[in-house]
Amino acid sequence: MSAEKVKERLGRSTEALDEAGIPYAVVVGNAVAEWVARADEEAVRGTPNVDLLVRRADFAATRTALEAAGFVNHHLLDLDTFIDGPQGRPSGGVHLHFAGEKVKPAEKHVLPDLDESERAAEFQVTSLEALTRMKLISWRDKDRTHLRDMIGVGLINSTWPARFPSLLGNRLQQLLDDPNG
Numbered sequence: 001m002s003a004e005k006v007k008e009r010l011g012r013s014t015e016a017l018d019e020a021g022i023p024y025a026v027v028v029g030n031a032v033a034e035w036v037a038r039a040d041e042e043a044v045r046g047t048p049n050v051d052l053l054v055r056r057a058d059f060a061a062t063r064t065a066l067e068a069a070g071f072v073n074h075h076l077l078d079l080d081t082f083i084d085g086p087q088g089r090p091s092g093g094v095h096l097h098f099a100g101e102k103v104k105p106a107e108k109h110v111l112p113d114l115d116e117s118e119r120a121a122e123f124q125v126t127s128l129e130a131l132t133r134m135k136l137i138s139w140r141d142k143d144r145t146h147l148r149d150m151i152g153v154g155l156i157n158s159t160w161p162a163r164f165p166s167l168l169g170n171r172l173q174q175l176l177d178d179p180n181g
Contacts, residue, residue: 014123016069025117039153
């Protein structure tokens with residue numbers, strides 16, 4: 001039931017942005033699921049929320065479109081979140097990330113721009129390389145798990161570390177050398 005709710009929120013939020021003509025890309029867990037499903041549908045892992053990459057300049061229009069689709073703006077811990085109705089929870093909401101900006105001020109790398117995305121069957125999704133870079137920048141346990149999932153289905157291989165700056169390439173090489181490490 002929970003996975004169906006996330007899928008419904010994903011569809012409703014991306015449809016609202018598509019209809020409003022607002023550029024976006026699905027990122028994080030649902031983007032990983034989209035890419036992994038292309039290689040092996042059985043390897044897809046669930047995620048509790050929806051993450052979208054938008055341009056900060058489009059925030060007002062994004063807010064209007066998402067609110068018209070039944071979402072309520074809820075700012076939490078420096079994250080612009082849209083909860084599913086007045087009783088919704090931030091953990092299951094639509095989380096916005098801003099293209100070309102750092103996730104945290106201390107980061108050396110910025111999030112990708114929207115030109116690093118492509119159309120999937122139902123929504124715009126960040127490119128595999130940009131998604132991998134985002135996961136390497138964040139480098140939390142769940143990011144490493146997502147990277148392992150993409151490695152496991154053959155989306156990422158030994159040629160990939162050279163695509164990234166040394167810090168990020170070294171992180172990816174660590175996972176390739178020891179996926180359980």
